[in-house]
Amino acid sequence: MTSPLETLLETRDWLLADGATGTNLFNMGLSSGEPPELWNVSEPAKITTLYKSAVDAGSDIFLTNSFGGNAARLKLHNAANRARELSRISAEIGRNVADRADHKVIVAGSVGPTGEIMAPLGQLTHELAVEIFHEQAEGLKEGGADVLWVETISAPEEYIAAAEAFALADMPWCGTMSFDTAGRTMMGVTSAAMVTMVEKLANPPLAFGANCGVGSSDLLRTIQGFAAQGTERPIIAKGNAGIPKYVDGHIHYDGTPELMADYALLARDSGARIIGGCCGTMPEHLRKMREALETQPKGEKPSLEEITSRLGAFSSASDGLGDDEPTSTRTNRRRRS
Numbered sequence: 001m002t003s004p005l006e007t008l009l010e011t012r013d014w015l016l017a018d019g020a021t022g023t024n025l026f027n028m029g030l031s032s033g034e035p036p037e038l039w040n041v042s043e044p045a046k047i048t049t050l051y052k053s054a055v056d057a058g059s060d061i062f063l064t065n066s067f068g069g070n071a072a073r074l075k076l077h078n079a080a081n082r083a084r085e086l087s088r089i090s091a092e093i094g095r096n097v098a099d100r101a102d103h104k105v106i107v108a109g110s111v112g113p114t115g116e117i118m119a120p121l122g123q124l125t126h127e128l129a130v131e132i133f134h135e136q137a138e139g140l141k142e143g144g145a146d147v148l149w150v151e152t153i154s155a156p157e158e159y160i161a162a163a164e165a166f167a168l169a170d171m172p173w174c175g176t177m178s179f180d181t182a183g184r185t186m187m188g189v190t191s192a193a194m195v196t197m198v199e200k201l202a203n204p205p206l207a208f209g210a211n212c213g214v215g216s217s218d219l220l221r222t223i224q225g226f227a228a229q230g231t232e233r234p235i236i237a238k239g240n241a242g243i244p245k246y247v248d249g250h251i252h253y254d255g256t257p258e259l260m261a262d263y264a265l266l267a268r269d270s271g272a273r274i275i276g277g278c279c280g281t282m283p284e285h286l287r288k289m290r291e292a293l294e295t296q297p298k299g300e301k302p303s304l305e306e307i308t309s310r311l312g313a314f315s316s317a318s319d320g321l322g323d324d325e326p327t328s329t330r331t332n333r334r335r336r337s
Helices: 004-011 022-027 036-042 044-056 071-077 080-099 126-143 156-168 191-200 216-227 257-270 283-295 304-311 327-336
Strands: 061-063 106-111 147-153 173-177 207-212 235-239 244-247 250-253 272-277
Touching: 004 106, 022 036, 022 044, 036 044, 036 080, 044 061, 044 080, 044 283, 061 080, 071 080, 071 126, 080 106, 080 126, 106 126, 126 147, 126 156, 147 156, 147 207, 156 173, 156 191, 173 235, 191 207, 191 216, 207 216, 207 272, 216 235, 216 257, 216 304, 235 257, 257 272, 257 283, 257 304, 272 283
Parallel strands: 061 106, 106 147, 147 173, 173 207, 207 235, 235 272
Antiparallel strands: 244 250
């Protein structure tokens, strides 16, 4: 049976995902250190506003307020036994918003990392990771999520465990990793390695890609790394709205709506089909991104020089691929030096 996301992808060249969860909730009064997932119960109206703001700005997909809703992370707040419940409620609120929207909207059940280190370096075994992800997946499924969406993953072992858990829940899924360490994830995964891993999974995602990381320039370099591998699987790009800066006691992202509109076009032209924002991305960014994608025709793949001239410099000279990097990327980088 074809999932709603697959159906939408069959009829559209690109889809707009949502923006930041944390940044928007902090603006609504969430305190630093407070688990946002508890707001699904204590502040459901604000979570409804979060989802609806993305839909009203033109998002085709929004992620539920369940990123840290697994037992491993919730135990830090004495709420490990509420993982399934809080995930279910986050999806129920989302289902209600999506069903009332004036266009087809996909409810994506957000699943973040456990926060633990996988064995043998750490204590988290594969079996326990699968159990943790499966519990959350079942809650999101019960709440009416259309698709599961694991994000900001660094370790391949954790990504593989999530894939197995989602198979147990019999749910379609998407998955992104965060390439925040000189073109690699914190655990050393390159864009090329991620493509290889994804294609070897017994239960591969409907779409895969990158989210968060450093700046949007770095993320687009990673997106081009995915595309250079020749994958036919839809690629996801969810970049931050600029670079974080500490201003008047708060973290502020300096990316303007106009910059994020440029980013959206460059992401599409670099090979991404699902395009959204991560940290710092607000509804005003999403509106400009939607407008740009709807009004500007698809162009040629941008060079790395064009990306940096429009979005800002890379945070590192390396894209993480070294001698194994795609020829087109290597050539562009040498031209820049």
